[in-house]
Amino acid sequence: MKKWTRRAFIGAGVLAGGTLVIGIAIRPGNRSSKVAGLIASEGETVMNIWLKIAPDNTVTAIIPHAEMGQGVHTALAMMLADEMDADWSNMKFQEAPADKEYANYTLLKGFIAGNATFPKFIEETIDGVFLTAVKSLNFQITGGSASVRFTGQQAMRIAGAAAKSMLMQAAADTWKVPVDELTAQNSIISHPSSKRSATFAELAPAAAKVNIPTQPKLKSPGEFTLMGTSQPRFDIPAKVTGEAQFGMDVQVPGMKYATIKAAPVFGSKVKSVDTTVSSSQQGVKKIVNLGDAVAVIADGYWQAKTTLDALPIEFEATENSGLNQEEIMDRYRKAMDTDLADGNLDTHFKDGDAAKAFEKSTILVEAEYQLPFLAHATMEPMNCTAWVHDGKCELWCGSQNPLGVRAAAAELLEIDIDQVTVHNQLLGGGFGRRSETDVMKQAILIAKEVEYPVKLIWSREEDTQHDVYREATISRMKAGLDESGLPIAYAHQFIFKHHPPEAADIPYTIPNQLIQYSSPASHVPWGNWRSVDHSTHGFLTESFIDEMAHAAKQDPFGYRKSLTKDNSRFQRVLDMVYEKSNWGNPLPANWGRGIAIAQSFGSIVAEVAEVEVSIDGKVKVHRVVCAVDPGFAIHPNGFIAQMESGIIYGLAAAMTGEITIENGAVAQSNFHNYPVTRMNEAPKIETHIINSGNPPGGGGEPSTPVIAPAVTNAIFDATGIRIRQLPISKNDLRASIRQTT
Amino acid sequence: MTSLTINGKEYKVDATADIPLLWVIREQCGLTGTKFGCGIAQCGACTVHLDGQPVRSCVTPAISAEGKNITTIEGIATDKNTLHIVQQAWIEEQTPQCGYCQSGQIMSAVTLLNENPSPSDEEIDAAMSGNICRCGMYGRIKSAIKRASATLQSSNPL
Structure with a gap:
């Protein structure tokens, strides 16, 4: 792979309509003129592809990420405005168009610059030049907890600083006058000694003719005026008045509604369906057989849904039609046994000689863990409005990957990508689910059958049963401890490796490690689920280290502390959560305290859960103390909200989250049988941020992996019962059971 | 044609016997602040008020709302330029994340505070646990309700 070097290209020009464009690109190629038509109106100066200045001195940040509540539009605008010394009260944002120019160059680069490798799914297609790769992959993802740490750090800040430098020049x-006698504040450049000043807008036309700094000077944290503060989020006011527009809310003139039923067994096809619309089916426009699904188009969702519910559809049987959850887990176990016996396991990490070290161990700790499939259950069911007409395709949806949607549409319809427009809307929850393009493709295929726009809405049942799922897994773990209780060998055999690639690494200093995995076949579609592989490995690693601590008769906090001595960031986070949780202070009877820590997406998070297990086995999580080192929290209040959100999301999965397969299909259908955490089950959460000065870490995912083990470790503390199978609701925790354990 | 009164305004709608109020409000009246979440009264995203009482509009037949005052999220403030005390508190606490559930959350909170201007934590839990928030902003929702409650107390001294 060729090394990429940062270059800035210079160019200036006047677009039709008189809009002055200063073409600086923070990444290779001068692309301002290409995007000006997409982002700017007449009279606005496009300083670079990330910002423009209007005649009224408003600065607008162009944000290449989707808003799903993480506050990205606000946080990234803050990063740009801070470096630019723009007036925050006169700052706006607009979401970047789904365009190749906004492909996530910085995000993808972050995967490499961050001492990591490419996610496996794109590794093979990298052609040596990042931007080309990003563009050819149509990669405009909001995910990987990456917006602030990659796009913010490597695009927004540099764009803001570059624009300021040009305005000052x-x-x-x-x-x-000498440029170093000038000051910039609140979108005004001043020369104090001659008492002259001018607004950014006044200077913008002249700034267009200035050479662009190739390496604009960035502020040090001591100079930040916006970064590190909690500005009110741009997206919130409209979300309390009902005006916020989600994909579900789009209204296109002349549009009709559709709903869909896909073959319940993944991979199955429609065997027979009568697509004739009878005169008794009021308001029904068309019944469409998509081959693996049937859709009904009608005047309204309700007519479409009731018609579809009553429609006899036969689906073909497949080899998976009789498959049940237990058989799936048995298959996984057998695959692990066979791979082990045949020497076919893939090695994730090897150090020293674990087998030999086990023989020398005084204490052996062994456990098998099992985790279920999980659905995303975003609050807003899947939907997409599509209009296919005159060789063009227009889409309205909420997507974490709008450029990917655009490419998928072009491919599906065999038209040029320029003929596809994606109007990205607010996302009613993403969590990885909205990085897929399945729903959009269905909407296109349905809309292709008619001349008018069609809004496809999935029922909650369809949403639950045709998700892409967090993998169900089995894990076998083994540790050898010496006479003092310190580990001298560690082995882990798990199944399924997706990404991030480091998820199965352990943060603990243990010599002689062997971490291996199998990849058995599964007909259940996999998808990115908040924190992805960390959602499994956080639980596995942090449950098992707890088992090791107890086998060593050591305090779980102290054990973790002693095994992370070389990692000062871990030490600080552990100390913080120890202090804030009052670790070691007595709790009432039937209460327990559990700790867990993990690093993911550049942030280190430790959580201590306080849990009560009633005599009849009911679990109540009362309090969660969260200590986190994100390097630097750009928007502390938003970051805290993300920690809270990740904890509740992970808690719902830990407590009751379970998708099971019956006869090849998902058995659960809605919130009554796929229950999620409600207010009366939500713990009090206290978050403490450590700004360690390291590069900013992610916020959207890192609090999720540790909540399940913090809670199950607390349950062990309260009851002596070790939970090795999630969800917790599957485990009998009654007091009568505890005494026999 | 069925006549519905939503936020004080008359709407002539085409309502079959079984169509839920949710779809009439959203698709025929164009008021999209009321959300579809589950369709079986499990999540609360579709909460509206019928004569001041909260109902799940996804399971409430539209024709049963005829002759009643229907209030949606768009109608709780006295006019377009002001916010309801609860909406204001929601902004001050920076409560929403994705925001999709928040119309329903606010409609439930408005009823709670109308009936009990200073609810305890347990009373808030009881009133609000029918509303799911997948972003898990329960702590902030609770704080916002308490803030709105405090504002009510200070503006209406007993």
Whole structure:
């Protein structure tokens, strides 16, 4: 792979309509003129592809990420405005168009610059030049907890600083004064000694003619005025008045509604369906057989749904039609046994000689863990509005990957990508689910059958049963401890490796490690589920280290502390959660305290859960103390909200989250049998941020992996029962059971 | 044609016997602040008020709302330029994340505070646990309700 070097390209020009464009690109190629038509109106100066200045001195940040409540539009605008010294009260944002120019160059680069490798799914297609790769992959993802740490750090800040530098140079040239005598504040450049000043807007035309700094000077944290503060989020006011527009809310003139039923068994096809619309089916426009699904188009969702519910559809049987959850887990176990016996396991990590070290161990700790499939259950069911007409395709949806949607549409319809427009909307929850393009493709195929726009809405049942799922897994773990209780060998055999690739690494200093995995076949579609592989490995690693601590008769906090001595960030996070949780202070009877820590997406999170297990076995999580080192929290209040959100999301999965397969299909259908955490089950959460000065870490995912083990470790503390199978609701925790354990 | 009164305004709608109020409000009246979440009264995203009482509009037949005052999220503030005390508190606490459930959350909170201006934590839990928030902003929802409650107390001294 060729090394990429950061270059800035210079260019300026005047677009039709008189809009002045200063073409600086923070990544290779001068692309401002290409995007000006997409982002700017007449009279606005496009300083670079990430910002423009209007005649009224408003600065608009162009944000290449979807808003799903993580506050990305606000946080990234803050990063740009801070470096630019723009007036925050006169700052706006607009979401970047789904365009190749906004492909996630910085995000993808972050996977490499961050001392990591590419996610496996794109590794093979990298052709040596990142941007080309990103563009050819149509990669405009909001995910991987990456927006602030990659796009913010490597695009927004540099864009803001570059624009400021150009404006200052323009002022210096105009006033014939040295540039270092100038100051910038609140979108005004001043020359204090001559008492001259000019607004950004006034200087913008002259700034267009200035050479672009190739390496604009960035602020040090001590100079930040916005980064590190909690500005009110741009997206919130409309979300309390009902005006916020989600994909579900789009209204296109002349549009009709559709709903769909896909073959219940993944991979099955429609065997027979009568697509004739009878005169008694009021308001029904068309019944469409998509081959693996049937859709009904009608005047409204309700007519479509009731018609579809009553429609006899036969689906073909497949080899998986009789498959049940237990058989799936048995298959997984057998695959692990066979791979082990045949020497076919893939090695994730090897150090020293674990087999030999086990023989020398005084204490052996062994456990098998099992985790279920999980659905995303975003609050807003899947939907997409599509209009296919005159060789063009227009889409309205909420997507974490709008450029991917655009490419998928072009491919599906065999039209040029320029003929596809994606109007991205607010996302009613993403969690990885909205990085897929399945729903959009269905909407296109349905809309292709008619001349008018069609809004496809999935029922909650369809949403639950045709998700892409967090993998169900089996894990076998083994540790050898010496006479003092310290580990001298560690082995882990797990199944399924997706990404991030480091998820199965352990943060503990243990010599002689062998971490291996199998990849058995599964007909259940996999998808990115908040924190992805960390959602499994956080639980596995942090449950098992707890088992090791107890086998060593050591305090679980102290054990973790002693095995992370070389990692000062871990030590600080552990100390913080120890102090804030009052670790070691007595709790009432039937209460327990559990700790877990993990690093993911650049942030280190430790959580201590306080849990009560009633005599009849009911679990109540009362309090969660969260200590986190994100390097630097750009928007502390938003970051805290993300920690809270990740904890509740992970808690719902830990307590009751379970998708099971019956006769090849998902058995659960809605919130009554796929229950999620409600307010009366939600713990009090206290989050403490450590700004360690390291590069910013992610916020959207890192609090999720540790909540399940913090809670199950607390349950062990309260009851002596070790939970090795999630969800917790599957385990009998009654007091009568505890005594025999 | 069925006549519905939503936020004080008359709407002539085409309502079959079984069509839920949710779909009439959203698709025929164009008021999309009321959300579809589950369709079986499990999540609360579709909560509206019928004569001041909260109902799940996804399971409430539209024709049963005829002759009643229907209030949606768009109608709780006295006019377009002001916010309801609860909405204001929601902004001050920076409560929503994705925001999809928040119309329903606010409609439930408005009823709670109308009936009990200073609810305890347990009373808030009891009133609000029918509303799911997948972003898990329960702590902030609770804080916002308490803030709105405090505002009510200070504006209506006993």
